Amino acid sequence: MEPVENAATVRYADAAGLPDALRGADILFVWDFLSTAVPDAWPSADRLRWLHIASAGVDPVMFPELRDSDVVLTNSRGVFDNPIAEYVLGLVIAFAKDFAGSLDLQRAGTWRHRETERVGGKRALIVGTGPIGRSIARMLTAAGLKVAGVGRRAREGDPDFGAVHASDDLAEHIGWADYVVAVAPLTEKTKGLFDRRVFAAMKPTARFINVGRGELVVTDDLIDALRADEVAGAALDVFETEPLPAESPLWTMDNVLLSPHMSGDVVGWKDTLAELFVANFEKWLAGERLDNVVDKKLGYVPMGAEPR
Known part of the structure; x- marks a missing residue:
């Protein structure tokens, strides 16, 4: 300073x-x-x-x-684009290769051979098409995943996502994905976007990753979906209430990875x-235009926005 x-x-x-x-x-x-x-x-x-x-x-x-x-x-x-993208890639690999299971077995002194999943060829739906979402898309693509995006408007031929679906149609497209990554900005339109209906439409083998905002998710609906095996697992870096309350069931769920709002740090x-x-x-x-001017009606910096 x-x-x-x-x-x-x-x-x-x-x-x-x-x-x-x-x-x-x-x-x-x-x-x-x-x-x-x-x-x-x-x-x-x-x-x-x-x-x-x-x-x-x-x-x-x-x-x-x-x-x-x-x-x-x-x-x-x-500031956070590449660090968060690296974090998401790490979570995808951790799920596919069952690192949490290996650590549990190591601590128990148990030798148990298992088979793990491929990362290449899996599908990732990235909900949020801003700079962080684009960095995630590029990194997952480099790791061999197929990606698509969800944003305000549907479009084809996006350089990072290929297809982008409208957020209003999320439930119709979420079943395509093996990994669903939430990184959308929190607005009145996206608050509670991931609810019971959306989780029920996911593949039962899919994993949900939230590195956006906790309020994007109806937490009780996610917990119910995990318990009902409608969603195979979740990695959560953000929560509706932070710190995560000690009584939250998420702390002790075997199919959940938690971190304390640190994915970009x-x-x-x-x-x-x-x-x-x-x-x-x-x-x-100097009287020059500022970088990163937020459109206060949208709640984020529009893509391609000129400095102000």
């Missing part, structure tokens, strides 16, 4: 101090991207012109007052987030 501190008055604040710090500020950098403090402090934003959030998802700050204001919203698109990621903001701040000072 040194370049910013050299050019501007910088105030650092926690949630309690945010209202006072926000008065008179032109720019707000939301470093704690899970914080819910901004809506409550919004009445103090008396001259704010730009809000930047240190995440790809912007749902924590997409409250009505910001959406209806003239404040420019930018996100940290690009690689060594050095915090420095990269700060550097991205600094680069945009320098554009702000």
Whole structure:
């Protein structure tokens, strides 16, 4: 942050101090991207012109007052694309090769030969066609999987997905996939997208992977589908409630892999987030167009959007 501190008055604040710090500020950098403090402090934003959030998802700050204001919203698109894609590929391989089962047998001191699954030739449906979804598609394709996408609109001939199906038709196409990867942004349209009807339409041998937002999934419906063998397994990095409550059945289910919202967090990621903001701040000072401007009606940066 040194370049910013050299050019501007910088105030650092926690949630309690945010209202006072926000008065008179032109720019707000939301470093704690899970914080819910901004809506409550919004009445103090008396001259704010730009809000930047240190995440790809912007749902924590997409409250009505910001959406209806003239404040420019930018996100940290690009920082997490390849790390999350690597994480998803790792999960696919872990499922196919039963690494969890091998570790359990190792801990039990049991020698048990098994056969595992091929990765090449399997099918992956990636729900979310933004930069992270595209990086996942390219990585899974390189590993030999066949991929398709799900986005706002159906289309053919996409360079990364081939076919893209409309999210309204998800239940009609989800049965095609051996792996279903949720990476869509959280919007009013995608909240609860994966519900009982969608899980019932999956192959009973398919695995579900969520590296998007926990609220994309109706958790109780997923648990029921796993218990009923409608879905063979799940790998979850995000949850409706974080941390995941101790009483959640997901903790003890044999066919579930859990991680604490870390799929994009690689060594050095915090420095990269700060550097991205600094680069945009320098554009702000120079009167240049900003990168990663979010369409506040859509809730994400549109593909092919020009800097603003």
